[in-house]
Amino acid sequence: MPNHTQADYERFAQENGFQLCDVTPLSLEERVRRLETELSRTDVPYPIDPHKREAYIAAAKSGLPFRTGNLGTESVALGDYECQQHYENYTFEEHLSWACLVAQQEKTKEKFACKEYQNGEKLFEISRGVIPEFYLLNARIYQQTAWQLATVNEIIPTELFFTCHSKRFFPVTTFMRPLGTDYLEEPDIGHDVAGHVATFTISAVANVMKYHGEARNLIYADRDKQIEAVQGDAEAIQQLKATADELLKYAGRIYWFTVEFGLVMEDGKVRDFGAGILSSPGETVYSIGGSESNRILIDPSCDQDLLRLANTDYMISEFQKTYFVMENFDLLESLTPDRILNASKKAMDLPDFTWREIVPGDRVIDVGTAMTSVNEKYHRLMAGQEMDECLTRTAIKNLNLYRDGLSSELLSQFRQMPEEIPSEVTNWFNENQKTSDSPN
Numbered sequence: 001m002p003n004h005t006q007a008d009y010e011r012f013a014q015e016n017g018f019q020l021c022d023v024t025p026l027s028l029e030e031r032v033r034r035l036e037t038e039l040s041r042t043d044v045p046y047p048i049d050p051h052k053r054e055a056y057i058a059a060a061k062s063g064l065p066f067r068t069g070n071l072g073t074e075s076v077a078l079g080d081y082e083c084q085q086h087y088e089n090y091t092f093e094e095h096l097s098w099a100c101l102v103a104q105q106e107k108t109k110e111k112f113a114c115k116e117y118q119n120g121e122k123l124f125e126i127s128r129g130v131i132p133e134f135y136l137l138n139a140r141i142y143q144q145t146a147w148q149l150a151t152v153n154e155i156i157p158t159e160l161f162f163t164c165h166s167k168r169f170f171p172v173t174t175f176m177r178p179l180g181t182d183y184l185e186e187p188d189i190g191h192d193v194a195g196h197v198a199t200f201t202i203s204a205v206a207n208v209m210k211y212h213g214e215a216r217n218l219i220y221a222d223r224d225k226q227i228e229a230v231q232g233d234a235e236a237i238q239q240l241k242a243t244a245d246e247l248l249k250y251a252g253r254i255y256w257f258t259v260e261f262g263l264v265m266e267d268g269k270v271r272d273f274g275a276g277i278l279s280s281p282g283e284t285v286y287s288i289g290g291s292e293s294n295r296i297l298i299d300p301s302c303d304q305d306l307l308r309l310a311n312t313d314y315m316i317s318e319f320q321k322t323y324f325v326m327e328n329f330d331l332l333e334s335l336t337p338d339r340i341l342n343a344s345k346k347a348m349d350l351p352d353f354t355w356r357e358i359v360p361g362d363r364v365i366d367v368g369t370a371m372t373s374v375n376e377k378y379h380r381l382m383a384g385q386e387m388d389e390c391l392t393r394t395a396i397k398n399l400n401l402y403r404d405g406l407s408s409e410l411l412s413q414f415r416q417m418p419e420e421i422p423s424e425v426t427n428w429f430n431e432n433q434k435t436s437d438s439p440n
């Protein structure tokens, strides 16, 4: 546990332009009073049903911790991942960590977030000094977008994550990153709330989120139909389940490079809208001006560009090495459930790209210093040299695909045919019979 002194707290507050007295959570009574005022609003796109309002306020008033929003008609079962927000249990240091993060984000977002995101932040001015209380936040989000919060205890499986999205629930954690931390691999409230909430107000982004949920439903409906057809064949059922989850991995990449780490052209400039970027002040600056990463222009309505997203592997342990820049927000609407599903199906059987490379046909805005050549991963694998997990995974997947034979019809759907893998590498690989599970 961090061991900060009062002097540290004062330094953190001073560095971020506020006073420690600003970090004062509201009492339960005051929170309920605000909730009552907010819930009675009728000048909103989704006014709250008076019957639901009474029960909602009663639950908040009784001190019952918030679990999952119940202001709409949908519900979602989170199983073992269900959590609750015990608002009174947050420590002063956790509230201070939130206040510091939001203060730092404000500065970088103002400079680098796109206009639509900044408008969303105005609509959802989240509390600056203290961690938001979920009864009030959930109600405000519902009133503006019909989305609600579902509280979870950790990163949840992709399948459940997209199930929530299909019903307009957004899974949020209750944990706050340690004071003074800029970037975390795992999501916390700083990511889920300070990063994501404003994006719900950008209808193109909210729709893409829901479309991913609907793509999940298509994949699982097809899986279940096929399971019925194989009538209890355990091996076949296991294979069908694995394939469905594999498809979700590719759909997840489209989500990753748009909703989480997407950039967009605005008035001739590259700007951020991805929540993963904007929840990290450091990555916000890096994503636009950093020299390390590639930036590539994308038209999401073009099938070949969509495949570029679905076939790009990535890592979560550090800042991204390639960002995709959407030509404009309107094009995002073209990411319908069917197109997400089709791209995921094709991507599964096509070679992947690593997060560091630039490939034939890319419309390059910036070449980063972290770029590697397309063939480097194969040579490094053969030489037994160290490389990151993304390069290893990609090399092994591709070598297996080429060994087993690739459909030329599928390959032709890339913008340009991928480069041939050097024959010395394929010969070496085929002799060594590496599988996708082999260690580096």
Ligand SMILES: [Fe+2]
Pocket (backbone or CB within 6 Å): 187, 191, 192, 196, 260, 275, 276
């Ligand atoms: Fe996220």
